[in-house]
Amino acid sequence: MSLTHHILYDVTTAFDHYQVVETIYRGRPSRVLFSSDTEAAQSGVALDDNPELLFEYVQRFLELGVNLQPARSLLIGGGAMTLPKGLHRDLGDFSLDVLEPDDVLLEIATKYFSFEEWPGFHCFLTDGRQFLQETDARYDLIVIDAFSDLAVPHDLKTAEAVKAFADHLTDDGVIAMNVIGSLRGRGALAVTNLIAGFQTAFDNIGLFPAENLQDDWQNQNYLLLASRSQKELRPLMRYAPIDLSDVEIGPPLHDVV
Numbered sequence: 228m229s230l231t232h233h234i235l236y237d238v239t240t241a242f243d244h245y246q247v248v249e250t251i252y253r254g255r256p257s258r259v260l261f262s263s264d265t266e267a268a269q270s271g272v273a274l275d276d277n278p279e280l281l282f283e284y285v286q287r288f289l290e291l292g293v294n295l296q297p298a299r300s301l302l303i304g305g306g307a308m309t310l311p312k313g314l315h316r317d318l319g320d321f322s323l324d325v326l327e328p329d330d331v332l333l334e335i336a337t338k339y340f341s342f343e344e345w346p347g348f349h350c351f352l353t354d355g356r357q358f359l360q361e362t363d364a365r366y367d368l369i370v371i372d373a374f375s376d377l378a379v380p381h382d383l384k385t386a387e388a389v390k391a392f393a394d395h396l397t398d399d400g401v402i403a404m405n406v407i408g409s410l411r412g413r414g415a416l417a418v419t420n421l422i423a424g425f426q427t428a429f430d431n432i433g434l435f436p437a438e439n440l441q442d443d444w445q446n447q448n449y450l451l452l453a454s455r456s457q458k459e460l461r462p463l464m465r466y467a468p469i470d471l472s473d474v475e476i477g478p479p480l481h482d483v484v
Contacts, residue, residue: 243263258340267376269307291464300322304374323349365400368400407448418449433464437449
């Protein structure tokens with residue numbers, strides 16, 4: 228059968244509708260996990276010999292982890308576990324807690340994306356805010372890659388959420404969040420509200436492009452990094468941080484009371 232669009236698995240859970248599809252994605256033969264509809268690619272692996280991960284922003288997360296060499300990490304939003312798989316390959320048996328409310332996704336990751344657990348891997352079937360309320364664990368790296376369609380869920384991008392993240396970082400730890408938006412136009416609030424929220428808890432932040440794109444008006448993936456220390460964030464990332472000096476920031480979002 229042609230690789231252009233071959234559905235391997237189709238399921239609807241209490242959380243979402245998923246399809247595992249073999250297709251050509253961004254010019255590469257791939258196996259992709261779609262959620263909600265075929266416009267929302269959630270995870271994927273390339274089926275070629277290129278060692279770069281299929282999604283540029285996931286590759287940036289992987290490079291961040293390799294550069295930091297964290298002893299203990301937290302990932303909010305596991306998807307098909309492509310980032311945990313890459314981190315385990317490059318870092319070995321480090322400690323990683325993954326928060327993924329939908330248990331079907333771990334099954335999909337194991338069956339269709341060749342994910343294998345290791346002794347330091349723990350998957351918790353809960354959401355980020357609830358987990359952080361119930362644990363006193365502190366992490367060298369916190370990665371947030373959770374979406375509802377193409378937006379970060381509200382309860383993960385408020386000033387109160389950012390404070391909870393900061394409280395669970397080690398003194399030299401780093402938090403990184405994936406956000407889709409633009410610096411100008413209609414998509415800007417997705418990014419600038421989040422920056423404003425991070426500024427309420429961190430002095431040391433940087434916004435990094437996931438790809439080498441220059442169009443401030445185009446929706447794209449950005450990685451927002453922050454640390455409680457004055458750790459240099461630039462050496463951790465492939466591309467230079469965005470100059471935000473002429474970008475209108477804010478206001479921060481807050482929890483709905």
